[in-house]
Amino acid sequence: MYSLLLSLILFSPTTNHEIPDCESHSDIFKDSRTIFFPNVRSEIVEDVLTIRINISNHEKFKDNRKCSKDADEQLFWHKSMDRSEIRTLQSKIMQKYMDLNADPCVDFYQYACGNWKKYFHIPPDRSAYDTFEIIRENLDVVLNDILRHNSEDDSNEAPLIETLFEYSVDCNDTTDATVKAKMFYESCMNEEQIAKRGGTPLLEIIDLLGGWPLLSQKKKPFDLFQLLARLRLLTNDVLISQWIGPDMKNANQYIVHIDQPTLGLPSRDYFLDPKNIRYIRAYKILILDTAKLLGADLSDAEADVDKMVDFETKLAAIMASSEERRNISEIYLKTDLSSMTLYFPQYDWKRYFDLVLGPSVNLRTPVAVYCVKYLLDLVQLLSNTDKITIQNYLIWRFVRQRINNLDYRFLALKQRFNYVMFGREKAPERWQFCVGQVNAHLGMALGAMFVEKHFDSSSKSDTIAMTHALMTSFKAILQESSWLDEHTKQYAKMKVESMDLKIGFPDFVLNRTELAMRYYDVTISRDCFFENVLGILRHSSRAEQKKLGCDVNRTLWSTSPAVVNAYYSRNKNQIMFPAGILQPPFYHKHFPKALNFGGIGVVIGHEITHGFDDKGRLFDQQGNLMMWWRESAIRNFYEKAQCIIDQYSQYVLPQLKVPIDGYLTQGENIADNGGLKEAFRAYETWTEANPKADECLPGLNLTSKQLFFLNFAQVWCGQQKIEEAKNRMKTSVHSPGIFRIIGVLRNSIEFAREFECEENSRMNPLNKCIIW
Incomplete structure (x- = not known):
């Protein structure tokens, strides 16, 4: 010993x-x-x-x-x-x-x-x-x-969220980048202003995304691929992960890559192993309490949250494990956008990529796919899931990331969840958080x-x-x-x-x-x-x-x-x-x-x-x-x-x-x-x-x-x-x-x-x- x-x-x-x-x-x-x-x-x-x-x-x-x-x-x-x-x-x-x-x-x-x-x-x-x-x-x-030595720049123009989903922008702000960094730090440290605004900024962008049914029982038209595209424009990968990077077989060429996404918990095992029920419970509470702060009626929301987490659990089940994905050459499929529409006709790829990549995309655009089986199984899962649940889930994954940028009430919810998940007893000091941001x-x-x-x-x-x-x-x-x-x-x-x-x-x-x-x-x-x-x-x-x-x-x-x-x-x-x-x-x-x-x-x-x-x-x-x-x-x-x-x-x-x-x-x-x-x-x-x-x-x-x-x-x-x-x-x-x-x-x-x-x-x- x-x-x-x-x-x-x-x-x-x-x-x-x-x-x-x-x-x-x-x-x-x-x-x-x-x-x-x-x-x-x-x-x-x-x-x-x-x-x-x-x-x-x-x-x-x-x-x-x-x-x-x-x-x-x-x-x-x-x-x-x-x-x-x-x-x-x-x-x-x-x-x-x-x-x-x-x-x-x-x-x-x-x-x-x-x-x-x-x-x-x-x-x-x-x-x-x-x-x-x-x-x-x-x-x-x-x-x-x-960073704490404040910038002397007097400009304070607010970004326009209405232009977020436009392909091109007219903005040409030549302000010194180091000044922008200091101003960004100041905006993060301005907790009084953040608290004053509450959840309003998040509600405004949710409305632009088509609404979150969990907050209102009013049904609005739901366009899956438009929502997925808009989330990607804000660098969120939900249901599918997509990015532009070097081709694995032609490293001098940038191409489109498609893969399975991450999940709302650290790995698929958290959803699939019954021993992790306490983490699933904490996850549901995080969703419910976040929705409540944004104005949801919890008497109607609990059943919807159960459906969302059940959907994500099924999503985890069709994803390949790390071990199954270790051999890169076996999961790599090089194709193009026109062939993608033949392999997976249920997906509106052309419209999605038109929204995400703009006029530079065409049917000959090369695409590398690393999750063929996942995409085929996802079709079946989406067809067997009601649209409200899918929309609720997609917006939740966006909301989950954005509560980092809201006031202390939302951060307190995140902290409580982190305590269950990782044993972290309090959030970092505000200055540390803002330096990281x-x-x-x-x-x-x-x-x-x-x-x-x-x-x-x-x-x-x-x-x-x-x-x-x-x-x-x-x-x-x-x-x-x-x-x-x-x-x-x-x-x-x-x-x-x-x-x-x-x-x-x-x-x-x-x-x-x-x-x-x-x-x-x-x-x-x-x-x-x-x-x-x-x-x-x-x-x-x-x-x-x-x-x-x-x-x-x-x-x-x-x-x-x-x-x-x-x-x-x-x-x-x-x-x-x-x-x-x-x-x-x-x-x-x-x-x-x-x-x-x-x-x-x-x-x-x-x-x-x-x-x-x-x-x-x-x-x-x-x-x-x-x-x-x-x-x-x-x-x-x-x-x-x-x-x-x-x-x-x-x-x-x-x-x-x-x-x-x-x-x-x-x-x-x-x-x-x-x-x-x-x-x-x-x-x-x-x-x-x-x-x-x-x-x-x-x-x-x-x-x-x-x-x-x-x-x-x-x-x-x-x-x-x-x-x-x-x-x-x-x-x-x-x-x-x-x-x-x-x-x-x-x-x-x-x-x-x-x-x-x-x-x-x-x-x-x-x-x-x-x-x-």
Whole structure:
């Protein structure tokens, strides 16, 4: 028996990205919050790691976050600190998290993060708290400081919602984009004005959409495809998901994509598993109470809500599971609009696309479909469901997103629902919410201000150099791989060398004229937060419309510079590291290189490896879905991937009674394992070239290579509530955080060597799973 601290990776972003992903991509923090459970006991029996968790669902946590400028982590933003001060500070932080009584060869997670819970607890406005959340909060403090200095612009023109559904607009607002971002922030922070307006802004747009029958028993004409099209123009994907993005088999061409949608709960399992009845009940209460605030008569509404949720449950039942959709080539169907009308004649595709895409669409417009069976089954479901229920459901899904932009009464309903779903006891502070809203909706404008004030250009050049070092490392691993034939090796090498690097920020954000042009059709008012959001959503769909018929612009960035994440795009063979992640503990120019390679270096390696995981390997160097592997290499890959699948499938969370899905998480597990190995090799190469470099941290009696592994592990320190753990185990493509550490290090020959772990010890088993 021995003790482990359990962390899980969460996706609970501070921003609410409502624009569908236009490219297939992977990111290292898709579930981007790390957490652990206190009071964990674990044991290994026949190499099966079992975690026993003791935690109360109703445990209250004290909010003891350190958001002041004198907090240790905040000090890194003080540019005046010199090299010695930075290293002393980082050593202090790393030491206080460690449990030096733990044996690193028995439980490296406990060794690296054993004391983390002594310094941090889950705040009441979070369902999890972790290293990434600290990084995000530090960044949010900096962004808030930028935004709260009010704009001096006197304009206050209100956006016109009547023009939202027009294909083209006359607006050409050349106001500085950073001014618009600050005005948008002011409108979000103006709670008095938001409360004064109440639900009126939402009721006005509902009326434009044709009304919500739940609010009135008066029947109005219902046009399904007009409503679906209008919802898409506001970036809502209900019943079907549709977007413009690179074609998987011709990555230089933008085409229309059609797929099954998301649901009102995190996954289809919430609707289909009878054990989730409490979540369904909370969902119904959220709908009813929202409708009541908007004026519905609850005596008539309850039966309608039951019908809506029953319809959504049937919708969940006809959707394919994640496992069924994992093989991309099997679900991809390339066709065109004319053929779509033959495949699915019950859908008025031409009218829908005329409304959504305007005059540029014609019957020869190419379309990629990923949900043929779903679309066929949806026809039957729609024909067996009354129109009022369908209309009620569609409008509800729109309303669900828009209550974020209303007054405290609606936010209180959302908070009560979040408490049931995720254990979150209160909503975030208003300033945090508004910073997230600006970053989600005007991210390039906010990123421009962040980069100008805080981004050190040396971090960009350092990261580029490290990326090239990691690529060299990966190519060396390729060459050593005896299971790959020479043809596949050479093609893989070409793919690595063709990877497009996006580091820090796009150059145009520093050009005020170009930045203003990006948001030329956005009008912002200090008094109209709700309409501001709708206007920006419509701006986003207009920008998407313009891509159709054009060649793919590989210079475009798909994310704001001021975010803590990293990405790999399969369609573009592109890796992206925004400026927001280039900060401690991932990177600092004064850190020993051991920490930078163990931090951002592993992240870089993770994203590179995504080009060669179970999905990424299906795409060539240009991002085309193409089988470039030889048969022998494919068979060997499957065999090695199965080892990873089997290894991670042994890790079980007994109190949740949910084992890790090793098949579903294999892509991220492969990337984690490959990323660590590549980064360590690149660091070894660097140390050989720089034998006299000072790689020590004061007060830490560890070698530089041991520091590499320690920093790698400490980015996963954290904790979460049981409700969030349940949600993650249902929806996450990442393994729980502890196993992203334990699983990877148990496969690492280099880790065992540097910490002198005896052969067949718990952190150094004889059988290791190695692909890259």
